[in-house]
Amino acid sequence: MREPDAAFADPRLAALYDFIEGDRSDLDTYAAIAQEVGARRVVDIGCGTGSLALRLADRGLAVFGVDPAQASLDVARRKPGAARVTWVVGDATAAARLDPVADLVVMTGNVAQVFVSDADWHLTLGAVRACLRPGGWFAFETRRPEVRAWERWPVDATELSLPGGVPAVLSRTVTEVALPLVTFESTITLDGEELRSVSTLRFRRRRDVERDLDEHGLEVIDVRDAPDRPCQELVFVARRLGP
Template structure:
């Protein structure tokens, strides 16, 4: 877990750039479909999805390695219904979760040296027949090439005028270094965030899940649950604990 945390201004604007939408609705449908009563949101970030899962007397845990994100999450409406935990998969409290999720970029943020152990930790925390669901971008779509061509954007935010752009570097072996530049013009400050994203293939992820003790039930290519056929940009995995 990196000691570097997010700039609070970036956290404050995060929900506006990553709003509730069809991706969150997918995870909520899973919770209702499987009558989940104990849910783990690993990499919960600002908690925008997490708090919406805490209904019908469910026990919901939001876990994240970022103190800045968790501070924001614990101050939002409905946060009192959530158990917030600072850490990564090694910090999962207790077990018996019947639904575990990793939304957004969480799966791709997990470095290679921690990927398999993360899946194994989730399996150890799972109840019998628990579901694990997460998304990951398909490496076949090569999304990072599009990111590299995106122009700068300038917007008026509650943090003042913000100019944004990014650069990408292919590190090989499915690893992409993404640098996001955030120029807070009013403050005269440039904040650069770096993250290495891991693009794993469908076959690789399925094999890793199997090795960790999960069976893949579905791989969708969109949030409407269309089966993945290698042409879509995302892969949405739904697996069950053996």
């Protein structure tokens, strides 16, 4: 699969991720789903700096945080309570090798959209199914392409005060829209150095996602609105079929 973006793989940028992202109310949805389905073992694919993984572990759940970006996991491991989570460096195929299998697999934020090729996406869905117990649950979100969220992504150069009062400048530019792919570049200028990260996301239509899930033995049980971005995203809740 493709290498993780610099925003997650560069230690200097990974260390700033939580500060830049700020409010993570989007994770409330996944915490609620874990409780709703009675999950005891959860695999968080693309866990990043571990915000959800740690939150679920605080509830007493057995959590596996899986991410291909070592720098992001290094940030996660430094957080309070990190020892309660099993951190795994790798993509979804690494999750498929975990034992025993999970009650719930989650992919939060933009994780489902970073798989821009059909090959990577289908490999990921196969791995998700492989690490779920029969009847286990899969929850993830994806942006509605018709909303054209990328039109609101550009950010003019904006001054920030990082933790410790360190000054920085953030900017973001959408560099290409070639649907279903959208590419954007984020830059943080810190101590006179520009730290850049180029990201590409794939915007899949609902019917295409439902078809792909079905092909991998994952039955869509519910498709919900994302409370933190009403009418902009879809949260899929699917269940593994068969033995």
